[in-house]
Amino acid sequence: MQQIIVIGGGLSGLATAYQIQQQAQAQNLAVNVKVLEKEARFGGKAWSRQESGYLCEWGPNGFLTNKPQTLELCQSLGISEQLLPSNDNARKRFVFSQGKLHKLPHNQIEFLTNSLISFKGKLRIAAEFFVPQRHASSDETLADFTRRRLGAEALNKLIAPMAGGIFAGDPEQMSLQACFPRIYQLEQEYGGLLKAMLRLTRQHHSDKKAGKVVASPAGPGGVLTSFSGGIQELISALSDAIGRANLIQTAAVSQISQLQNGQWQVTSGNEVYTADKIVCATPAFASAEMLQNLDADLANSLQQINYAPLLVVCLGYAQAQIEADLNGFGYLFARGEDEALLGTLWDSSIFAARAPEGKVLLRSMLGGASHPQVMNLDDQQIQQLVQKSLTTTLGIKATPELVQIYRHVQAIPAYGLGHKDLVAKIMARASQYSGLFITGNAYTGVGINDCVAAAVATAKQVLA
Numbered sequence: 001m002q003q004i005i006v007i008g009g010g011l012s013g014l015a016t017a018y019q020i021q022q023q024a025q026a027q028n029l030a031v032n033v034k035v036l037e038k039e040a041r042f043g044g045k046a047w048s049r050q051e052s053g054y055l056c057e058w059g060p061n062g063f064l065t066n067k068p069q070t071l072e073l074c075q076s077l078g079i080s081e082q083l084l085p086s087n088d089n090a091r092k093r094f095v096f097s098q099g100k101l102h103k104l105p106h107n108q109i110e111f112l113t114n115s116l117i118s119f120k121g122k123l124r125i126a127a128e129f130f131v132p133q134r135h136a137s138s139d140e141t142l143a144d145f146t147r148r149r150l151g152a153e154a155l156n157k158l159i160a161p162m163a164g165g166i167f168a169g170d171p172e173q174m175s176l177q178a179c180f181p182r183i184y185q186l187e188q189e190y191g192g193l194l195k196a197m198l199r200l201t202r203q204h205h206s207d208k209k210a211g212k213v214v215a216s217p218a219g220p221g222g223v224l225t226s227f228s229g230g231i232q233e234l235i236s237a238l239s240d241a242i243g244r245a246n247l248i249q250t251a252a253v254s255q256i257s258q259l260q261n262g263q264w265q266v267t268s269g270n271e272v273y274t275a276d277k278i279v280c281a282t283p284a285f286a287s288a289e290m291l292q293n294l295d296a297d298l299a300n301s302l303q304q305i306n307y308a309p310l311l312v313v314c315l316g317y318a319q320a321q322i323e324a325d326l327n328g329f330g331y332l333f334a335r336g337e338d339e340a341l342l343g344t345l346w347d348s349s350i351f352a353a354r355a356p357e358g359k360v361l362l363r364s365m366l367g368g369a370s371h372p373q374v375m376n377l378d379d380q381q382i383q384q385l386v387q388k389s390l391t392t393t394l395g396i397k398a399t400p401e402l403v404q405i406y407r408h409v410q411a412i413p414a415y416g417l418g419h420k421d422l423v424a425k426i427m428a429r430a431s432q433y434s435g436l437f438i439t440g441n442a443y444t445g446v447g448i449n450d451c452v453a454a455a456v457a458t459a460k461q462v463l464a
């Protein structure tokens with residue numbers, strides 16, 4: 001029987017272990033998979049916490065259904081019926097700019113009438129049609145790409161907030177090709193974003209006429225989806241399916257080495273585990289440390305992937321204390337609007353039963369690559385900062401009855417310029433060692449769907 005150890009029990013590690021078991025079973029292969037996790041709990045960034053009747057997400061609050069990976073995983077785990085789609089009004093998203101909230105447009109008419117972008121800014125976006133295609137294959141930052149094609153206002157009010165919301169990233173540092181590969185492809189394939197939209201819309205209409213089942217032309221936005229018990233339900237279902245006996249907690253791995261016979265040794269405290277194959281599903285900096293003695297070059301490349309810090313602040317209020325209309329998803333700040341906050345999600349408007357009857361749950365995000373200094377603040381300073389910001393944006397003056405502050409010192413990997421080349425280098429180097437595999441959110445996507453997709457692909461490689 002093949003012994004396989006997965007290091008790191010976050011979503012990526014658990015999904016990889018589960019996929020190895022599933023794929024091995026389908027191929028009649030005998031494998032034993034163990035997952036070693038540093039903490040006393042599995043799930044990594046995914047952790048739903050019950051706090052005084054509120055359901056607070058420590059990390060992700062859901063996944064989008066525009067990609068199939070997580071939906072398929074849920075089906076395989078038999079938990080599809082437990083899925084909880086976000087409320088319809090969660091499609092309404094806002095950006096805070098120049099003293100007020102602006103609803104993000106959903107279509108061309110809303111774009112023309114919308115108050116977020118100035119008339120000049122709208123003209124500049126429309127002029128994207130005439131911007132020549134960039135043919136160079138070299139990487140470009142998200143900020144340079146946006147300035148070049150859509151103008152500075154679109155960068156500040158549309159793209160920078162989105163980059164903060166997804167990656168907690170700084171668009172001046174982020175790689176377009178690694179962070180938003182589809183946008184890069186649209187320019188390469190169609191010559192520009194508006195040209196792509198027109199061609200895809202035309203294609204969509206003719207496919208529809210021909211009776212084909214089609215998705216929305218701009219690519220389906222998908223529905224943010226979770227579970228009534230929060231994203232934790234996915235972690236629990238994975239843990240149950242893998243078998244609790246195969247999950248080893250408080251097992252921080254310090255070193256990985258390869259024996260003469262090709263087998264692997266994994267050291268955690270006084271324990272040494274032996275395996276035929278190992279998968280590092282830990283953050284890149286953690287994988288670097290454990291691989292340092294085996295291959296300093298590989299470790300050095302892994303160390304080059306930086307992480308943005310993030311504070312998550314959950315606030316509970318009595319509904320009666322809030323006059324603002326919280327009918328929507330929440331808002332992000334336009335660039336330069338707030339010193340520290342990325343935005344605030346209206347969690348109890350997004351999903352049912354996130355707050356007790358008559359209460360409201362808000363979740364603010366602070367920090368990210370642009371404001372790492374917030375990590376130095378103490379809890380009281382953080383609370384003051386968030387409350388002051390909520391007074392400005394939503395007019396909330398009341399004191400919250402619940403405040404929970406979650407600190408992610410290294411929250412989300414930053415895909416900087418040249419990230420794709422760096423990842424290719426890491427994977428090529430790792431593949432020189434038979435039985436060594438690397439996966440996780442540091443390489444090909446940070447979303448839950450991306451982690452699950454990487455897990456499926458890694459499991460295939462492990463069993464190949």
Ligand SMILES: Cc1cc2nc3c(=O)[nH]c(=O)nc-3n(C[C@H](O)[C@H](O)[C@H](O)COP(=O)(O)OP(=O)(O)OC[C@H]3O[C@@H](n4cnc5c(N)ncnc54)[C@H](O)[C@@H]3O)c2cc1C
Pocket residue numbers: 007008009010011012013036037038039042043044045046058059060061062063064251252253254281282283286290310312408411412439440441442446447448449451
């Ligand atoms: C605040 C926040 C909000 C987010 N929101 C969303 C969202 O709404 N939707 C979405 O799709 N994505 C979201 N994401 C991204 C997504 O949650 C993550 O990319 C994903 O959960 C990462 O999973 P992972 O297993 O790759 O990494 P992690 O969750 O970081 O797991 C790595 C695991 O390795 C363990 N480990 C570390 N060192 C060692 C060691 N030496 N030995 C053993 N184990 C070790 C860690 O303890 C951890 O459990 C969010 C992320 C954050 C931080």
